[in-house]
Amino acid sequence: MKKVLIFGSTGSVGKNALDVIRKAKKDFRVLGLCAYRDIKTLYRQIKEFSPSYVCVRDEKAAMELKKELNRGVKLFKGEEGLKEFSCISCDISLMAITGISCLKPLLLSLKYTQRVALANKESIVTAGSFVLRAAARSRTEIFPVDSEISALSQLLKINKAVVNKVYLTASGGPLLNHRKKELAKVGVKEVLSHPTWKMGKRITVDSATLVNKGFEAVEAHYFFNLSYKDIDIVIHKESAIHALVELGDHTLFACAYLPDMRMPIAFAFHYPKRPSLFKRIDFGKKLSFTFTPLPNKFFPLLKVILEAGKRGDNSLAILNACDEIAVGHFLKGKIEFTQIIKVMEYIFQHYPKSKIKSIEDVFFWDNWARIKTEEYLKK
Amino acid sequence: MKKVLIFGSTGSVGKNALDVIRKAKKDFRVLGLCAYRDIKTLYRQIKEFSPSYVCVRDEKAAMELKKELNRGVKLFKGEEGLKEFSCISCDISLMAITGISCLKPLLLSLKYTQRVALANKESIVTAGSFVLRAAARSRTEIFPVDSEISALSQLLKINKAVVNKVYLTASGGPLLNHRKKELAKVGVKEVLSHPTWKMGKRITVDSATLVNKGFEAVEAHYFFNLSYKDIDIVIHKESAIHALVELGDHTLFACAYLPDMRMPIAFAFHYPKRPSLFKRIDFGKKLSFTFTPLPNKFFPLLKVILEAGKRGDNSLAILNACDEIAVGHFLKGKIEFTQIIKVMEYIFQHYPKSKIKSIEDVFFWDNWARIKTEEYLKK
Numbered sequence: 001m002k003k004v005l006i007f008g009s010t011g012s013v014g015k016n017a018l019d020v021i022r023k024a025k026k027d028f029r030v031l032g033l034c035a036y037r038d039i040k041t042l043y044r045q046i047k048e049f050s051p052s053y054v055c056v057r058d059e060k061a062a063m064e065l066k067k068e069l070n071r072g073v074k075l076f077k078g079e080e081g082l083k084e085f086s087c088i089s090c091d092i093s094l095m096a097i098t099g100i101s102c103l104k105p106l107l108l109s110l111k112y113t114q115r116v117a118l119a120n121k122e123s124i125v126t127a128g129s130f131v132l133r134a135a136a137r138s139r140t141e142i143f144p145v146d147s148e149i150s151a152l153s154q155l156l157k158i159n160k161a162v163v164n165k166v167y168l169t170a171s172g173g174p175l176l177n178h179r180k181k182e183l184a185k186v187g188v189k190e191v192l193s194h195p196t197w198k199m200g201k202r203i204t205v206d207s208a209t210l211v212n213k214g215f216e217a218v219e220a221h222y223f224f225n226l227s228y229k230d231i232d233i234v235i236h237k238e239s240a241i242h243a244l245v246e247l248g249d250h251t252l253f254a255c256a257y258l259p260d261m262r263m264p265i266a267f268a269f270h271y272p273k274r275p276s277l278f279k280r281i282d283f284g285k286k287l288s289f290t291f292t293p294l295p296n297k298f299f300p301l302l303k304v305i306l307e308a309g310k311r312g313d314n315s316l317a318i319l320n321a322c323d324e325i326a327v328g329h330f331l332k333g334k335i336e337f338t339q340i341i342k343v344m345e346y347i348f349q350h351y352p353k354s355k356i357k358s359i360e361d362v363f364f365w366d367n368w369a370r371i372k373t374e375e376y377l378k379k
Numbered sequence: 380m381k382k383v384l385i386f387g388s389t390g391s392v393g394k395n396a397l398d399v400i401r402k403a404k405k406d407f408r409v410l411g412l413c414a415y416r417d418i419k420t421l422y423r424q425i426k427e428f429s430p431s432y433v434c435v436r437d438e439k440a441a442m443e444l445k446k447e448l449n450r451g452v453k454l455f456k457g458e459e460g461l462k463e464f465s466c467i468s469c470d471i472s473l474m475a476i477t478g479i480s481c482l483k484p485l486l487l488s489l490k491y492t493q494r495v496a497l498a499n500k501e502s503i504v505t506a507g508s509f510v511l512r513a514a515a516r517s518r519t520e521i522f523p524v525d526s527e528i529s530a531l532s533q534l535l536k537i538n539k540a541v542v543n544k545v546y547l548t549a550s551g552g553p554l555l556n557h558r559k560k561e562l563a564k565v566g567v568k569e570v571l572s573h574p575t576w577k578m579g580k581r582i583t584v585d586s587a588t589l590v591n592k593g594f595e596a597v598e599a600h601y602f603f604n605l606s607y608k609d610i611d612i613v614i615h616k617e618s619a620i621h622a623l624v625e626l627g628d629h630t631l632f633a634c635a636y637l638p639d640m641r642m643p644i645a646f647a648f649h650y651p652k653r654p655s656l657f658k659r660i661d662f663g664k665k666l667s668f669t670f671t672p673l674p675n676k677f678f679p680l681l682k683v684i685l686e687a688g689k690r691g692d693n694s695l696a697i698l699n700a701c702d703e704i705a706v707g708h709f710l711k712g713k714i715e716f717t718q719i720i721k722v723m724e725y726i727f728q729h730y731p732k733s734k735i736k737s738i739e740d741v742f743f744w745d746n747w748a749r750i751k752t753e754e755y756l757k758k
Contacts, residue, residue: 154630154632155632162652162653167662232662234662241633247653248652248653248654248655249642249645249646249649249653249654249655249656249657250636250642250655250657250658250659250660251533251634251636251642251646251653252633252634252635252636252659252660253533253534253632253633253635254620254631254633254634255631255632255633256630256631256632256633257630257631258629263628263629263630266628267628267630270628273541273627274541274626274627274630275627275628276543276627276628276629278628279629280625280629281629281631283546283613283670283672284672285672286669286671286672287669287670287671288667288668288669288670289667289668289669290666290667290668291662291665291666291667291668292665292666293662293663293664293665
């Protein structure tokens with residue numbers, strides 16, 4: 001029975017992960033649950049999964065939860081509590097905290113877990129080489145929990161030596177068929193109505209701008225040591241095929257499953273086993289998998305992220321923070337959709353180039369970008 | 380430099396194989412060429428590739444060719460000559476002789492070659508377990524030269540232990556959209572105009588009846604030790620994805636390349652290398668991969684072949700011979716297309732069930748079926 005810590009249990013990925021565990025209760029024991037402040041959801045999860053450890057990052061929310069908890073459950077509070085929670089020994093850590101705040105717990109947990117199921121993209125985007133080096137040092141496996149990158153990891157087990165090119169598929173998000181002019185007017189609700197995936201809010205907005213796809217390219221670069229020129233993105237609106245790998249002789253391998261986040265989570269939790277838990281793609285009915293090239297004029301932020309990835313400097317940390325702030329403002333109705341694009345483009349043209357030499361540098365530039373973005377958006 | 384023998388060099392697969400060699404002349408040397416009786420084509424090939432050995436199965440044609448040959452080339456004649464030719468030591472034997480007549484040279488060559496590139500389906504259909512046992516005894520690798528089975532072999536390198544199901548794709552051939560009533564009237568030309576593949580005549584007719592797809596299922600059964608219930612067939616009219624494998628957790632892996640016989644030949648010749656020789660599937664334009672279930676009422680011969688496969692008796696050897704004769708008659712305009720179906724169904728209902736205990740049994744039932752088929756068709 002594998003002991004699992006869930007970092008970010010009340011978010012979309014966290015809930016899906018608990019459902020994966022629900023379907024294989026004899027294989028896993030939930031050792032710990034960690035949430036930001038949604039104690040209502042967390043309390044329900046505690047009652048169902050009886051973890052030994054619970055962590056609530058928001059201190060006020062933690063105090064409220066404390067009243068409800070049994071004596072047997074150890075509660076960790078605030079950022080200090082999160083540090084201690086990250087040092088609990090376990091078999092699998094699911095890292096599904098959103099944003100840059102996942103980075104420190106991830107780096108800690110890498111030392112105390114056998115396997116990290118990593119749903120957080122930002123830690124790789126901002127600090128990919130540090131995270132992978134830390135994982136190598138502690139001999140901890142990282143399983144990307146992301147349909148495209150998980151699919152790619154599975155495909156690359158075939159024959160990495162002769163890979164020519166990889167394709168990450170993109171549904172194109174809810175705005176694929178909008179004209180450029182129409183973008184300024186799109187509302188939060190429209191952007192959040194993703195055609196194929198049910199995900200958290202920020203990642204859904206990032207899917208609409210294709211920032212998310214850019215981040216996946218960065219992940220592919222770090223995880224599989226691929227050069228950016230060998231990573232292509234193609235629109236595949238059915239979200240059934242998640243990645244393709246072209247070998248030297250132009251043979252293609254594709255990895256497909258229904259668009260359900262539980263699939264890559266279950267893969268990360270059960271590998272090398274592959275129990276049947278979720279629905280199959282049904283060839284008993286007519287299927288169509290379509291691919292169209294990325295419309296070039298569109299999606300300026302994808303280009304920005306890929307260019308930042310190639311630079312390999314502080315720009316990814318900066319753009320990630322800028323995106324987080326801008327998307328937050330958009331979700332609160334404070335700015336228009338197109339302002340996310342404008343501020344990212346502006347910051348990318350005006351940041352002081354610098355190397356990232358340490359994790360502290362990541363946080364420095366993250367903070368710098370937050371301030372600059374807020375300033376820009378206030379104007 | 381690998382020494383290659385080409386059995387059946389003047390046929391469609393043979394010519395494609397020589398083109399594969401033409402594109403990598405420094406990797407391969409054509410040690411020997413073998414043809415049935417098309418000495419005009421064979422002579423051109425001899426001039427281009429300067430083999431040390433040549434074999435012509437038709438003795439009269441062999442005598443004619445002899446006049447033209449240089450002294451340095453050793454000529455083998457007739458069936459006895461073919462036996463000797465099959466005993467030449469080499470690195471790769473491409474077995475592309477059509478029909479059951481490939482079986483004996485294959486069994487011989489397995490002892491004298493490092494790798495067999497096997498384009499002939501009939502030897503596996505009629506004598507799969509004997510061929511595979513002989514290959515294991517002499518530690519010779521067999522690389523299936525057939526897009527679907529080659530694709531499947533590549534996919535199964537991933538993770539054979541947890542395979543749930545495999546899908547072989549079928550273009551459906553030229554008659555997919557015909558109504559049952561229309562089948563009696565279809566002519567040779569129409570049947571030979573395959574929508575996606577350029578192949579030899581018999582296999583093209585077998586594609587129209589789906590006998591060919593049934594044979595591929597038999598190949599998949601023998602090569603990969605798959606149970607027939609785990610082999611599904613699905614119509615994929617683009618012939619780009621050749622096979623799919625579903626793992627236990629319902630993750631699918633697909634293998635795709637442009638429908639070009641040179642791809643699986645090049646794979647068999649170059650593996651583990653994968654040089655870039657032929658065109659890629661181009662994601663720079665719109666692509667669509669469609670799948671539809673097999674229309675059930677249609678394609679009665681596919682069912683017959685699969686049922687014969689499950690029986691594992693002498694029926695596959697019988698049906699193969701029956702098909703060869705019936706297709707031959709159809710190609711000569713002697714019988715209607717639907718009579719291929721009728722005679723196969725008739726024979727399958729009226730053969731004396733028996734076990735195949737030796738290669739001699741294979742030939743016995745092959746011969747029995749030829750006589751019975753001729754008798755039936757004369758009526």
